[in-house]
Amino acid sequence: MKFKFLEEKIFKMLMIAATLTVFAFVISIVYTIAEKGWNAMSWSMISKLPGGGFYIGKEGGFLNAIVGSLYIVGASTVLGLMISIPVVFYLTVYLKKRSKTAYIARIAYDVLFGIPSIVYGAFGFTIMIYFGLRTSLLGGIIVVTLLIIPIFIRSMDEVARQFPRDILDAAYSLGATRFETIRVVLRQIAPGIATATLLSVGRAIGDAASVMFTAGYTDSIPSSLSQPAATLPLAVFFQLSSPIKEVQDRAYAAALVLTIIVLALSISGRFITNRFSKNKLQ
């Protein structure tokens, strides 16, 4: 056999092996969590607040963490979209291709993108001390919003940069102002917005470091923005560091819930993305 065909075969094998390895990671992670968490999993786990002796293995659940996580992620996703869509629209429509402002702005977002979440947490903590605030839902929401804005902007900008200028010219020649093209631009980059939202939600819901100092932890569901809020990653963290076996298993149950939420979001996100991209001009 000629060498080049052998080469082709070997590298094809290697690629398949790499693909399967990644797949195996996914399976083993889900399996480990499911196996360990399934025993501790029960309806009362996801429907009850922690009871008095919850952290030494007595009854209760971690509804507080589920609700807290959803509050923080929901609010910060909305806030993040409200801030990042105008940014991306401005970069795409108002600034010229080789504008210096856009260049500097993009570098800034890349820097923000690379900052670890614990640094955001520490930064948020400092600010909160400066203003004399205690750990609260609001603090968590703001810091998580800061955390996901660069993700939003980066992934939307990737799509917006491919934006065909012909579409803008077409809208302008109908007499649209630059702002009036927003309807067109949003529809064209809608798949990008959906993907960005998915990525950001995934990152936001799973991040423990940024909410540790800012949102705090509590056994009750927060009823106002100024109260502390529990989150799922922290629920996993606190329970896993317990020496008692039942509590450790509950940590895996919490991890399972977290994984299921992320999985459900990405699957529904795929459907939504497909729906949104039907109008997109190729």
Add this chain to the structure above:
Amino acid sequence: MKSLFSAFVAPVETELRTVYRTEENAGGQTVRRKIRFFRPDYKFVRNDTESELIVSALNVHIKDNHILKDVNLTIPEKKITCIIGPSGCGKTTLLKTLNRLTDSVEGVKITGKIFINGEDIINSGSEITRIRRKMGLISQRPCPLPMSIFDNVAYGCRIHGIRNRRKLRMIVKHYLDAAGLWDEVKDRLRTPAVRLSIGQQQRLCLARSLAVEPQFILADEATSALDPISSKIIEELFVKLKQNYSIVMVTHTLRQALRIADHVVFMYLGEIIETGSADYVFNNPQHELTKKYLSGAFS
């Protein structure tokens, strides 16, 4: 009583407009039919007013390149004007300067004057959106907006303030009909415009431009991306539309210009070499370059 009543009720914005359409009757003869069209607003200029487009001493520089050199041109009213010339001679730039789409190009410098109905659009600081609305642009590659067929045609009207659904439906139907597309798409107005074939997309773009009632249609090699049948349909549409609109067309194919042009502008390296009625320029070119180009010595 009626006058009392009307004092409190804002007048309904309606206007009856007359458009002409050429159709073939049963005997195979072409008849020019007068159609009374209910235009449900008068935000838009009337089309039957004179439309006058004069370019005077226009110079366009992009960075260090002198793209258009001292262009003087009068676009005749309600005729098809074809701009011909070899590639890179500034035809497209000239067309884009006419509705100031060149504004968004980096490093562009425009001097000179372009008068539309006596109004200088380069220097007078007039509203850019109003100018652009008068000039419908058809681009080389059909470029539907990323929305449904209906919304594509309605988009222009919506940004100019028509939101009434009944009015919009009427407008969309009329202009899709004018672009010869209504019968093909009337059952699927809500489907995305990108699902149409490329020839249909180009006609949709035409309908979309017509829906904001332009006075001029600027077509930038509008048929070069299309198959022969679709481009024939577009050409026929242009011939019909010249009864109501002045059409400026950049074309690369000389034969197309021969078929449909009433008036020809020959450009070479950013300059206008020769201009005149189609018969005159094609049969009796005055300039050496024009003769060479028409004989196919270069293209």
